[in-house]
Amino acid sequence: MNAVVRRWAPDAVAGLIVLVLGLGETSANWRYSGGPATATLVVILATAVAVALSRRAPGLALMVVWFSVLLEVLGTVLVEYQAPVMVIQAADLAVLYGTARWGLPLVVWMGALSVPVGAAVVVAFLGGSVAGAVAPIAGVQWLLQLGYQFGGHLQITAAVLGLLLLAVPWLLGLVVRVRASAATEAAVAASEIAQVTAAREQASELARLRAEQARLARDVHDVVGHSLAVILAQAESAQYLPDEDPAALKVTLATVADSARTSLRDIRRVLAATRDEVGADGLDRLLEGVRSGGREVLSTQAGSPVVLDAERAEIAYRVLQEMLTNAIRHGRRDSAIVVRRDWSGDQLVIEVRNGVAGDAASVTPGRGLTGMAERLRAVDGRLAFVRRGEVFATTATIPEVRR
Incomplete structure (x- = not known):
């Protein structure tokens, strides 16, 4: 009223x-x-x-x-x-x-x-x-x-x-x-x-969060997969050590513990969402970790190495980590893992080759290869993989590494 x-x-x-x-x-x-x-x-x-x-x-x-x-x-x-x-x-x-x-x-x-x-x-x-x-x-x-x-x-x-x-x-x-x-x-x-602007901003934020979740999942996959592959290789090699050589067994167990600690440190860094530089020797440390697990790794470099920026260093590290993980998991133990790094020009090319069994199934892109491709696309890089006979080769190209 x-x-x-x-x-x-x-x-x-x-x-x-x-x-x-x-x-x-x-x-x-x-x-x-x-x-x-x-x-x-x-x-x-x-x-x-x-x-x-x-x-x-x-x-x-x-x-x-x-x-x-x-x-x-x-x-x-x-x-x-x-x-x-x-x-x-x-x-x-x-x-x-x-x-x-x-x-x-x-x-x-x-x-x-x-x-x-x-x-x-x-x-x-x-x-x-x-x-x-x-x-x-x-x-x-x-x-x-x-x-x-x-x-x-x-x-x-x-x-x-x-x-x-x-x-x-x-x-x-x-x-x-x-x-x-x-x-x-x-x-x-x-x-x-x-309303449209707010919806677009919300969608953009949601896409950012999903991309961050995907990145986190890839990082965890790469870190855990690599560390477990290395630890598994070391544990398998320990089975063939002679019983009368406890010192060698201790060295193998120490290597397993070091791999576990490295994995835990990397997991903490990933979960903290930090992008700390992996260091100029990060790629070499990955190779040494695989060698310590008993696998033969042959490494060559062409051109003059440069210090990568934080983003490209992280990508190079994770991509090589996944390449080595796949080589350990699917490669023949009696075949050496060949790693070639080419710094020629303004790009870094990383190639990893390993032997595979002659009756192995044909190669199909899995989570690891897909994750590497997504990482490389973030810097306009590219990933290629091919099997020729009993050799499987994966090649990653990271452009604009020289500033």
């Missing part, structure tokens, strides 16, 4: 003001006529009600205005009653404004139709009195003189004034309506753009 009162209060106040002004305008004539005419009071009341309804119910307000106009016309035609020209009836212009500003499309067009029809009523029934009353107020007395030049009457002047007075508020309401609609559409568009 309180919400309804608050919503209608401004409109009710506007209608009350119109009612008070209307009664005050006609009160000066009451002493001569013995009181206001009933038709005059009805017109004043109808005008006040129409103004109160012009914002919340512009269609109904327009109907009330036309009721008051019809009452004046019937009074003039049937009982020869000439309703006084009241300045208060100018409040009807607010109703025309309301039809264009707040009305439904049908009401807008009804308001537009009311402009010429209302002008015709002014000319037909109230032309002279309206022109005489309004022209001085509007400052267009020259129209009165122009009207006298055309037959000595004011119909032309009344028609022009009627069209102007009725069309201007309706057009003003239409302009305000269009601007408000444009502002609303702009606000909606801005809101949609903000």
